[in-house]
Amino acid sequence: MKRRSLMKAAALMAAMGIAAPAVAQEAEKKIIGVSIPSATHGFMGGLNWHAQDTIKRLGAAYPNLEFVLSTAGDPAKQVNDIEDMMATRNIDALVVLPFESEPLTAPVKAVKDAGKFVTVVDRGLSQEGIEDLYVAGDNTAFGRVAGEYFKENLEPGAKVVVLRGIPTTLDNERVDAFRAALEGSEVEILDMQHGNWNRDDAFAVMQDYLAKYPQIDAVWAADDDMAIGVLEAISAANRQDEMWVIGGAGMKEIVKRIMEGDKQLPVNVTYPPALISSAIEMTALNFVSNAPMTGRFIISSQLITPENAEQFYYPDSPF
Amino acid sequence: MKIDLHTLGPLVALVALVILGAALNSAFLAPANITNVLARSAFIGLIAVGMTFVITAGGLDLSVGSMAAFLAGIAIIAMNAALPTTGLNWGTVLVGMGVAILGGIAAGYLNGALVTKARIEPFIVTLGTMGIFRSLVTWLADGGTLSLDYGLRTLYRPVYYSGIGWITWPIIVFAIVAILGEWTMRHSRFGRHVEAIGSNDRVARYSAIDVNRMRLLTYVLLGVLVGLAVVLYVPRLGSASGSTGVLWELEAIAAVIIGGTALKGGRGRVWGTVVGVLILSLIDNILNLADLVSPYLNGAIQGVIIVLAVVLQREKRTAEER
Numbered sequence: 001m002k003r004r005s006l007m008k009a010a011a012l013m014a015a016m017g018i019a020a021p022a023v024a025q026e027a028e029k030k031i032i033g034v035s036i037p038s039a040t041h042g043f044m045g046g047l048n049w050h051a052q053d054t055i056k057r058l059g060a061a062y063p064n065l066e067f068v069l070s071t072a073g074d075p076a077k078q079v080n081d082i083e084d085m086m087a088t089r090n091i092d093a094l095v096v097l098p099f100e101s102e103p104l105t106a107p108v109k110a111v112k113d114a115g116k117f118v119t120v121v122d123r124g125l126s127q128e129g130i131e132d133l134y135v136a137g138d139n140t141a142f143g144r145v146a147g148e149y150f151k152e153n154l155e156p157g158a159k160v161v162v163l164r165g166i167p168t169t170l171d172n173e174r175v176d177a178f179r180a181a182l183e184g185s186e187v188e189i190l191d192m193q194h195g196n197w198n199r200d201d202a203f204a205v206m207q208d209y210l211a212k213y214p215q216i217d218a219v220w221a222a223d224d225d226m227a228i229g230v231l232e233a234i235s236a237a238n239r240q241d242e243m244w245v246i247g248g249a250g251m252k253e254i255v256k257r258i259m260e261g262d263k264q265l266p267v268n269v270t271y272p273p274a275l276i277s278s279a280i281e282m283t284a285l286n287f288v289s290n291a292p293m294t295g296r297f298i299i300s301s302q303l304i305t306p307e308n309a310e311q312f313y314y315p316d317s318p319f
Numbered sequence: 320m321k322i323d324l325h326t327l328g329p330l331v332a333l334v335a336l337v338i339l340g341a342a343l344n345s346a347f348l349a350p351a352n353i354t355n356v357l358a359r360s361a362f363i364g365l366i367a368v369g370m371t372f373v374i375t376a377g378g379l380d381l382s383v384g385s386m387a388a389f390l391a392g393i394a395i396i397a398m399n400a401a402l403p404t405t406g407l408n409w410g411t412v413l414v415g416m417g418v419a420i421l422g423g424i425a426a427g428y429l430n431g432a433l434v435t436k437a438r439i440e441p442f443i444v445t446l447g448t449m450g451i452f453r454s455l456v457t458w459l460a461d462g463g464t465l466s467l468d469y470g471l472r473t474l475y476r477p478v479y480y481s482g483i484g485w486i487t488w489p490i491i492v493f494a495i496v497a498i499l500g501e502w503t504m505r506h507s508r509f510g511r512h513v514e515a516i517g518s519n520d521r522v523a524r525y526s527a528i529d530v531n532r533m534r535l536l537t538y539v540l541l542g543v544l545v546g547l548a549v550v551l552y553v554p555r556l557g558s559a560s561g562s563t564g565v566l567w568e569l570e571a572i573a574a575v576i577i578g579g580t581a582l583k584g585g586r587g588r589v590w591g592t593v594v595g596v597l598i599l600s601l602i603d604n605i606l607n608l609a610d611l612v613s614p615y616l617n618g619a620i621q622g623v624i625i626v627l628a629v630v631l632q633r634e635k636r637t638a639e640e641r
Contacts, residue, residue, distance in 0.1 A: 038457075039457055039462030039463070039561055040457075040561050040562055041560070041561065041562045042463060042464055042560065042562075044462070045457075045460070045461070045462030045463040045464070045560070045561070046462075046463065048462045049461065049462055049463070164614070167615055191610070192614070193607055193614050194614050194617075198562050198565075199556050199558065199560075199562070199563075200556070200563070203555070203556065204355075204359055204603065204607075205607055207355045207359075208352075208355070208604055208607035208608055209607070210351075211346045211347075211349060211351055211352040211355065211608065212344060212346050212607070212608050225464075225562075228556060228558070229556060232555065232556055236480050237351070253466070317463075318460065318461045318462055318463025318464070319463050319464075
C-alpha cells in the first residue's frame with residue numbers, strides 16, 4: 001500500500017517535471033534509533049522532553065527519516081533495547097546516551113561493527129574510537145566556571161560547603177575542576193557530601209551542614225534539584241542572609257529567580273539537557289545533507305547571570 | 320535479665336549511637352539538630368508503623384515509596400486545580416490533605432484486595448504496584464517535577480516547619496501515631512488477631528478470625544499512614560517527582576526488622592520499629608556531622624549496622640529454640 005502510493009507520487013512528480021534523482025533520495029527510508037535513560041530526575045526529565053520534541057520536529061521536516069525512541073531504567077534494559085532495535089527495526093543509525101560506560105561499550109560496538117552510524121551522547125564509552133560522533137556537555141568546564149565564580153566573588157577566608165551528586169566519574173570530573181579553580185585562593189571548602197542529585201537528600205545534607213558549621217558563606221549545590229532542597233534547609237534555619245547558593249544545569253524555576261535578581265541565587269552554570277537535541281539533529285543531518293557530521297562536539301558550560309538569563313529560560317520544558 | 324537484654328537490644332544500640340554522636344560533635348545534641356532528625360524521621364516513621372502491622376500479619380508491601388510519590392503528586396495536582404475555585408485558604412490545603420489520605424486508602428485497598436481476594440503473593444503484588452505508582456507519578460509530572468502553587472506553599476509550609484516550640488508538627492504526629500500503634504498492637508483485638516494470623520493463619524482461621532478481612536485492613540491502615548506521611552511531606556519542598564520516596568520501602572522494612580518484628584510475621588513490636596527508624600536516621604546524621612569515613616562508605620556503614628542488629632536477635636532466638 002505504502003509502496004504503491006510512493007510510486008504513484010513518483011509518477012506524479014515525474015509528470016510534473018521534478019528531477020528523478022531527488023525522488024529516489026526521498027524514497028530511501030532511514031531509521032534512527034535513540035536510546036536514553038528514563039526520566040528519573042529533573043535533568044533526565046528535561047532530556048527526555050527535548051528528545052521527544054526534537055524527534056517530532058525532525059519527523060515532520062524529513063519524511064524519509066523515521067525515529068525509534070526507547071528509555072531504559074538501568075543499563076541491562078538499555079542493552080536489551082539496543083539489541084531489539086538492531087534485530088527488529090534494522091536501524092541505520094543509533095543515538096545513545098549510555099547509562100553506564102562499561103556495560104554499554106560492547107553492545108554499542110556491535111552496532112558499529114554492523115556498519116551503522118553511531119552517535120554517543122554525554123557519557124563516553126570505555127573504549128575509544130567506536131563512535132562516529134560524540135556529543136557531550138563539558139563537565140570540567142561545569143566545575144571550573146562555578147569555581148571561578150566562587151573565587152572571584154568571595155572574600156579571602158570565606159567558607160564553602162559542597163553537595164556532590166551520585167558517585168560517578170562525571171561527578172568526580174566536576175568536583176576536581178571546582179577544586180582546581182579554587183586553588184590559590186583563600187576560600188576554604190569545609191565539607192563535601194553526596195546529595196545524589198536529589199532534593200530530599202540534599203535537604204537532609206544541608207540541614208546537617210547548617211547544624212555543624214556556624215559560618216558558611218556560600219554553597220555549591222552543583223545541580224538545581226539539589227539547590228531547591230538546599231534553599232529550603234537554609235530558610236528553615238533562618239540563615240538566608242548569610243550565604244548564596246550556586247546550582248547547575250539551568251532548571252527553569254531557578255533561571256526565573258536569577259532573572260528576577262534573587263540575592264540568594266546570583267548565577268547558575270549551564271549543562272543543557274537539550275544536548276540530546278544537538279545529537280539527534282546532527283545524526284539526522286548525516287543522512288539528509290552533505291555536511292560532514294563525524295567528530296567530537298563539546299557543548300560548553302556557560303554562566304547564567306541576571307543579564308543573560310532570558311535566553312536560557314524554556315517555560316515549556318518540564319525542567 | 321535474659322529476656323530484657325533480648326528485647327532491649329535495639330534500644331541499647333540507639334543509646335550507644337546517641338552517645339557516639341554527642342562525643343563526636345557538640346552540635347549533635349543542639350535542639351535544632353534534634354528537631355531536624357526527628358522531623359526527617361517522621362515520614363519513614365509513619366510508614367514503618369503501618370508496615371509493622373502488615374509484616375506482623377505475614378505480609379509485605381514494597382510499593383510504599385512509590386505510593387508516597389504518587390499520592391504527593393495527585394495531592395499537588397488537586398490543590399493546584401482547586402485553587403482558582405476555592406481560593407488561597409486552608410480549605411484548599413484540606414482538599415490536598417483529603418486527596419492524599421483517601422488516595423492512600425484506595426491504594427492500600429488495591430494492594431490488600433489483590434493479596435487477599437486475588438490470592439497473589441504480597442511480594443509480587445506490591446512489586447507490581449510499586450512500578451505502577453512510580454510510572455504514574457513520572458507520567459503525571461511529564462518526567463519533570465510537580466510543584467505546588469507558590470502562594471499555597473507559603474500557607475501550607477508551617478505544617479512541616481512549625482509546631483509547639485521546637486517540637487514541630489511531624490514530630491508530634493509521629494509520636495501520636497507511634498503511641499496509638501503500640502497500644503493497638505498490644506491491647507486491641509485487631510492487634511491480637513494480626514499477630515495470630517502472622518504466626519499461623521490456619522489456626523487463626525479455625526479460631527473464627529476473619530483472616531482475609533484482617534489482612535486487608537493492615538494494607539489499608541498502611542495506605543492511610545502513607546497518606547498521612549505525604550500530608551507532612553508536601554509542605555517541606557512543595558514538590559513531587561519521579562525521584563520522590565525512592566527506597567523508602569526498604570528503609571521502612573529495615574526499621575521494622577531492626578526493631579525486632581519478625582520478617583516471617585507473628586511478632587510485632589511498634590516501639591521497636593520507632594527505635595529502628597531513629598537508628599537509621601541517626602546513622603545518616605552522625606555520618607554527615609562527623610567526617611568519620613569517606614562518604615562513599617556511608618551505605619556500607621548503614622548496611623553493617625542493619626545486619627548487626629538483626630544478627631543479635633537471631634542469635635538470641637536460636638538460643639531460645641535450643
